[in-house]
Amino acid sequence: MWKLAVFLLAFAADIQIQAYRHGAPAYIKKFWLEDAPHEGTSPFLVRGHGYKVFRNVKDYGAKGDGITDDTDAFNAAINDGGRCSGGACGTGTTGQPALIYVPSGKYVVSSPIQLYVDTQVIGDAINLPTIKAASRFSPNNESIIAGFDPGTGSTTNFYIGVRNLVIDSGAVPANASVSLLNWAVSQATNLINVNFVMPVGSQHSGIIMDGGSGGGGSATYLGDLTFSGGLIGIHLNNQQYAFKNCKFTNVATGIAVQHLFVGTFQGMHFEGCGIGVDVGGIDDTGSVALIDSTADNVGTVVNGSANLVLENLHVTNSGPVLRINGTNKVTGSLDEKTYVVGHLYYDNKDDLVASKGTYVPYTKRGALTDGDGLYLQKPQPQYTEYSADAFVSVKDHGAKGDGQTDDTVAINALLKANANCKITYFPHGVYLVTDTIYVPPGSRIVGEVWSTISATGSKFADESNPHVMFQVGKPGEVGTAEVTDMLFTVADVLPGAIMVQINMAGKNKGDVSFHNSHFRSGGAADSNTETECQTDGKPCKAAFMMFHIAPTAQIYIENTWLWTADHDLDGDYNQVIGTGRGMYIESTKGVWLVGTASEHHVLYAYQLYNAQNVFVSMQQVETPYNQPIPQAPTPWTPNPAWHDPDFSDCDRDSTGARCHMQWALRIIGEETKTINIYGSGFWVFFNNYTQDCGSTFCQENIVDLENLKKGDGVELYNLNTRGTQNLITLDGNGQAAPFQAAVSADNPGSWGAIIAAYLGFE
Numbered sequence: 117m118w119k120l121a122v123f124l125l126a127f128a129a130d131i132q133i134q135a136y137r138h139g140a141p142a143y144i145k146k147f148w149l150e151d152a153p154h155e156g157t158s159p160f161l162v163r164g165h166g167y168k169v170f171r172n173v174k175d176y177g178a179k180g181d182g183i184t185d186d187t188d189a190f191n192a193a194i195n196d197g198g199r200c201s202g203g204a205c206g207t208g209t210t211g212q213p214a215l216i217y218v219p220s221g222k223y224v225v226s227s228p229i230q231l232y233v234d235t236q237v238i239g240d241a242i243n244l245p246t247i248k249a250a251s252r253f254s255p256n257n258e259s260i261i262a263g264f265d266p267g268t269g270s271t272t273n274f275y276i277g278v279r280n281l282v283i284d285s286g287a288v289p290a291n292a293s294v295s296l297l298n299w300a301v302s303q304a305t306n307l308i309n310v311n312f313v314m315p316v317g318s319q320h321s322g323i324i325m326d327g328g329s330g331g332g333g334s335a336t337y338l339g340d341l342t343f344s345g346g347l348i349g350i351h352l353n354n355q356q357y358a359f360k361n362c363k364f365t366n367v368a369t370g371i372a373v374q375h376l377f378v379g380t381f382q383g384m385h386f387e388g389c390g391i392g393v394d395v396g397g398i399d400d401t402g403s404v405a406l407i408d409s410t411a412d413n414v415g416t417v418v419n420g421s422a423n424l425v426l427e428n429l430h431v432t433n434s435g436p437v438l439r440i441n442g443t444n445k446v447t448g449s450l451d452e453k454t455y456v457v458g459h460l461y462y463d464n465k466d467d468l469v470a471s472k473g474t475y476v477p478y479t480k481r482g483a484l485t486d487g488d489g490l491y492l493q494k495p496q497p498q499y500t501e502y503s504a505d506a507f508v509s510v511k512d513h514g515a516k517g518d519g520q521t522d523d524t525v526a527i528n529a530l531l532k533a534n535a536n537c538k539i540t541y542f543p544h545g546v547y548l549v550t551d552t553i554y555v556p557p558g559s560r561i562v563g564e565v566w567s568t569i570s571a572t573g574s575k576f577a578d579e580s581n582p583h584v585m586f587q588v589g590k591p592g593e594v595g596t597a598e599v600t601d602m603l604f605t606v607a608d609v610l611p612g613a614i615m616v617q618i619n620m621a622g623k624n625k626g627d628v629s630f631h632n633s634h635f636r637s638g639g640a641a642d643s644n645t646e647t648e649c650q651t652d653g654k655p656c657k658a659a660f661m662m663f664h665i666a667p668t669a670q671i672y673i674e675n676t677w678l679w680t681a682d683h684d685l686d687g688d689y690n691q692v693i694g695t696g697r698g699m700y701i702e703s704t705k706g707v708w709l710v711g712t713a714s715e716h717h718v719l720y721a722y723q724l725y726n727a728q729n730v731f732v733s734m735q736q737v738e739t740p741y742n743q744p745i746p747q748a749p750t751p752w753t754p755n756p757a758w759h760d761p762d763f764s765d766c767d768r769d770s771t772g773a774r775c776h777m778q779w780a781l782r783i784i785g786e787e788t789k790t791i792n793i794y795g796s797g798f799w800v801f802f803n804n805y806t807q808d809c810g811s812t813f814c815q816e817n818i819v820d821l822e823n824l825k826k827g828d829g830v831e832l833y834n835l836n837t838r839g840t841q842n843l844i845t846l847d848g849n850g851q852a853a854p855f856q857a858a859v860s861a862d863n864p865g866s867w868g869a870i871i872a873a874y875l876g877f878e
């Protein structure tokens with residue numbers, strides 16, 4: 117249907133392409149990555165000798181001269197070392213990391229560049245290279261870059277990245293339905309700083325998500341992108357997503373939603389588009405939040421029917437802001453206003469208001485804005501202002517990253533030496549540590565295709581005295597700490613391991629940040645948990661907690677996946693892994709969670725205790741597939757010092773077993789203030805590994821709000837659940853009288869149940 121929108125484009129203006137980047141000073145000519153020490157290794161690759169992680173496409177014959185056909189050179193760089201689709205050919209999917217580096221230049225391709233899991237394509241961030249489709253690029257409906265690896269389903273297309281490119285379809289006939297990138301991918305993928313250039317008025321699409329019969333994927337984040345020309349900027353087909361800072365210029369439809377349960381779009385900018393966001397299109401859309409965005413010269417900003425949250429939209433020279441079923445619902449600009457379509461709860465009784473569109477009070481933003489009233493945004497640091505000699509490799513200072521050597525002392529010494537000075541580079545590898553890695557203020561840490569820090573040894577064994585593996589600052593410390601492209605895991609069953617703890621706050625908001633850094637417990641050849649935790653009904657206590665954001669912390673987190681493995685990425689071992697806790701937030705100074713996921717932990721995915729000033733742009737959760745066998749909290753003993761849920765009031769009646777399951781979200785504590793959550797996707801697929809839970813639901817409860825009161829500023833928008841009986845439980849743990857404030861039966865939709873706004877503690 118949105119093809120009609122092409123004709124709205126009578127005013128095709130000049131196309132302005134703006135790369136999102138920090139300005140590099142003129143004396144920096146070349147991106148540091150090109151000259152950085154290329155020392156990455158893959159220690160758990162069976163035939164690992166001579167395997168190259170870093171591959172410069174020019175070393176594989178690419179010319180980048182705008183004439184030569186470089187397709188084969190790109191695919192040779194990707195395939196080198198016996199890599200193949202889906203991690204087949206004995207590599208597993210974590211054992212074949214490849215960084216495909218693209219120097220500045222114009223690379224002509226005549227057929228798709230095919231990526232695999234564990235591949236990152238990274239261009240020169242100072243002078244973005246262009247991938248240009250040849251006029252003969254064919255056939256129709258193929259993508260210039262095929263980011264989806266067909267060797268595994270879209271929902272297991274993990275660990276893939278595309279960064280710092282211009283993709284240009286200008287030479288392809290305007291009537292060909294070509295797309296620039298197929299991005300049917302899932303968690304732990306990274307798509308940033310890419311400009312999609314298409315002829316105005318053409319049938320081209322920037323991003324499609326076509327994973328065949330397996331659907332479009334289960335992703336968390338993409339951002340800092342531009343789109344110009346074309347029929348569609350992003351053709352969205354995915355379970356959930358957070359988008360941040362994307363600009364659409366003279367695109368017929370900026371974002372066309374085919375299928376989506378929950379999406380939060382922050383900082384979208386539409387100029388000269390027929391439609392900004394079309395949710396009325398092809399298939400079912402659960403919910404969309406569009407916040408802090410602008411539209412100029414746009415036919416319709418948001419079209420179609422779904423649960424909607426529109427907040428702080430600055431609209432000029434445009435048609436309606438919201439058009440549903442052909443009727444204009446909102447026509448003026450929505451500056452500092454919040455408008456909601458769907459089911460709302462205003463109080464803490466169970467009486468809902470089904471609204472076809474209404475204003476609610478503008479969300480109180482507390483300390484979460486950046487001076488201009490907008491929620492803070494921070495692009496992934498890429499250090500274009502530095503040349504390679506500003507980077508120091510841990511492998512040049514005694515660390516081995518070979519998955520065997522204890523690298524604790526070497527890493528700690530280098531971080532101390534580099535603080536407020538050099539940038540610490542971790543070439544790909546698995547860095548074993550037996551004690552805490554302390555990250556002092558003034559640290560910048562960069563990995564390569566997810567370099568891994570992995571705990572081992574007795575210090576992490578005691579669950580009654582948990583020990584931190586990677587500690588960002590001591591309590592009360594203030595300064596800078598940036599972490600990008602890293603992965604955190606445990607090499608063994610370690611009931612006392614807290615993988616990462618943040619204590620540091622920034623001098624300025626955003627000075628402490630994590631981007632594209634992920635967590636894994638089990639599921640890979642680099643950990644003994646892969647073979648030791650196989651017994652059904654007996655999940656092993658692989659780690660105490662993944663991510664602790666402690667009281668004095670302030671942190672911006674973008675694109676992070678906290679994954680307790682539900683299956684083996686590298687082999688066929690049964691994975692029965694029982695990580696205690698996902699993310700625990702006690703901070704009051706500002707926490708920004710932009711596109712995060714937390715899956716399969718025993719007690720909870722996210723717990724906020726006396727937290728203040730927390731912003732969430734889409735959070736996704738899955739309950740452990742084995743639960744309630746055993747019943748949570750088993751195998752863990754709840755620890756009151758950590759405010760663990762004890763599930764003590766689950767045995768009220770015969771349905772009790774379905775209550776002994778992970779909380780997706782707990783917000784507890786009387787000091788709680790200003791918790792703004794835009795988009796939750798809390799999915800329960802199984803009960804005791806059985807998919808069909810029938811009308812009884814797989815799980816009883818999912819969200820617990822305790823000790824809160826009206827005026828605390830806790831605002832939950834677009835809460836989506838699957839397989840749960842209740843949506844919001846008040847005082848759901850160990851208190852006299854849990855109260856079901858919102859139940860699924862009253863709120864059907866999306867992947868199971870949905871409410872557009874819970875404002876009971878607003």
Ligand SMILES: *[C@@H]1O[C@H](CO)[C@@H](O)[C@H](O)[C@H]1NC(C)=O
Pocket residue numbers: 255256257293
């Ligand atoms: C290309 O896509 C269009 C629109 O989705 C479809 O109608 C057409 O059959 C596709 N063509 C090929 C060759 O797959």
Ligand SMILES: *[C@@H]1O[C@H](CO)[C@@H](O)[C@H](O)[C@H]1NC(C)=O
Pocket residue numbers: 256289291292293
């Ligand atoms: C595109 O247009 C050309 C020229 O009019 C025509 O030959 C070709 O068949 C068209 N292709 C498609 C896919 O419609």
Ligand SMILES: *[C@@H]1O[C@H](CO)[C@@H](O)[C@H](O)[C@H]1NC(C)=O
Pocket residue numbers: 117118119120121391394395396397419420421439440441442
């Ligand atoms: C807009 O949304 C409506 C549903 O509200 C849908 O019928 C229509 O196809 C959508 N797109 C356009 C271009 O009208």
Ligand SMILES: *[C@@H]1O[C@H](CO)[C@@H](O)[C@H](O)[C@H]1NC(C)=O
Pocket residue numbers: 421440441472
């Ligand atoms: C739009 O139309 C659909 C399909 O008829 C209907 O389910 C939905 O309630 C309508 N939305 C509004 C806000 O009128």
Ligand SMILES: *[C@@H]1O[C@H](CO)[C@@H](O)[C@H](O)[C@H]1NC(C)=O
Pocket residue numbers: 745804
């Ligand atoms: C859990 O599933 C297993 C395998 O299907 C079955 O043998 C067992 O009885 C189930 N346990 C319960 C309590 O339903």
